[in-house]
Amino acid sequence: MPAAAAVAVGVMAMGALTPPPASAAAEPDTVRQGLKELVRSDGVPGALASVKDREGGTRTYTAGVGDVATGAKVPRDGQVRIGSNTKTFTAVAVLQLVGEGKVDLDEPIDTYLPGLVRGEGIDGHRIKVRHLLQHTSGLPNYVKYLADDVRYYDPRDLLDLALEHKAEFEPGEKWEYSNTNYVLAGLLVQKVTGRPLAEELDRRVIQRLGLRHTYFPAPGDATIRERHPKGYDRPSAGAPLVDVTEFDPSWGWAAGQMISTNSDLNRFFTALLDGGLLKPAQLDEMRTTVPAGAPFAPGARYGLGLVSTPLSCGGVYWGHGGSTTGYETRGGATDDGRAANVAITTQPADKTVMPRVEGVVDKALCR
Incomplete structure (x- = not known):
């Protein structure tokens, strides 16, 4: 597995340290x-x-x-x-924008990031914001293609790496985990707010x-x-x-x-x-x-x-x-x-x- 390995999981609780009953x-x-x-x-x-x-x-x-x-x-x-x-934090920011009327879950990502999502079997007009947050977009996972060198990656570098590969499936067809979805979600937050993620x-x-x-x-x-x-x-x-x-x-x-x-x-x-x-x-x-x-x-x-x-x-x-x-x-x-x-x-x-x-x-x- 490359040094920049798979992204995924959890952490814990808050409050005063108290003895058990x-x-x-x-x-x-x-x-x-x-x-x-x-x-x-x-x-x-x-x-x-x-x-x-x-x-x-x-x-x-x-x-x-x-x-x-x-x-x-x-x-x-x-x-x-x-x-x-981190994905949950990013999803919260997107959903807050939905609550503010600035983003629609059922709008294509191309509405907010026009022309950015294109590739073999990949069309940003058919991938909805909801698909990104739920991992049902069919976008290939860039993590699979990272090299062993650990260096700085611009978010667009990560997206470009994913878009060199064909779609895994049609948007909404099934569920498959892909970190690429959340790179796009982060770019969406930046575009709509005009501020860094x-x-x-x-x-x-x-x-x-x-x-x-x-x-x-x-x-x-x-x-x-x-x-x-x-x-x-x-x-x-x-x-x-x-x-x-x-x-x-x-x-x-x-x-x-x-x-x-x-x-x-x-x-x-x-x-x-x-x-x-x-x-x-x-x-x-x-x-x-x-x-x-x-x-x-x-x-x-x-x-x-x-x-x-x-x-x-x-x-x-x-x-x-x-x-x-x-x-x-x-x-x-x-x-x-x-x-x-x-x-x-x-x-x-x-x-x-x-x-x-x-x-x-x-x-x-x-x-």
Whole structure:
């Protein structure tokens, strides 16, 4: 897999750190056990989680090490690269513009970005804004064609890379995950507002919710600003871990560039479901789903930048999750106010590991 790997997944909760109730204290802490097992049995360098209950009480967890060279601890609720959770932020900005009457979900993208979306079997007159947000456009995924060199990519570079390849299917014909959809969604936000995407996400979402540890890295910023566990890659089975914490994340842009914490993500998804970011009509649109496949869990359904995942105890949680170089995140919130997010500090080659990460989220929300 190229260094600029697949974009995808989640992170966690917010509130004061409170001790568990006496009844809960007597029970095994399944979240703590789950994180330790990811480190012990699955070879994950570090893991961290934040869990919020219905009353707003929050517990944070860590396991493993935050730096394999020094053995330093994983910082509690440290910042991580959140990958495709960025898509939910981008979708919120688009849906806010819909609520303001500036964008129509059922208008072709060519209405807003005329002449930009063209290629073999690709016509911007036939791809609606809704298709982009729901991954039903048929646009090829540029991530498949990224080279191994990690460098700065302009959003138009990413789009051009995708448009060199033919359409995967007719718009609306089926669902297939493609980061190209969200590059176009980001360009749409910029065109309609006349402002950079990073500024719009900061103004419309981050500042509005007081997400103090969440940001969209500036061009050329390869660092993570605050306390964070290092992210790692393992080039091949049995090979030493390679520190990939610092890199230019522009290959993810509106689809996967952001940095946050588990607690900020929990606040974000909780506020979103509570109607704190969107009008009821647009939130309903966001939660109108179609069946989804990889990279999501079995039974997942995709709305407009928002994913529902079944819980073993009944019902679903709403989130997204994200995969990016050095980090994986999974989590979300329920309609009754529970929230949980889990992050690990590598992209595991073993395909059985991420279902176990998702299992920790399930245990956190079902406890």
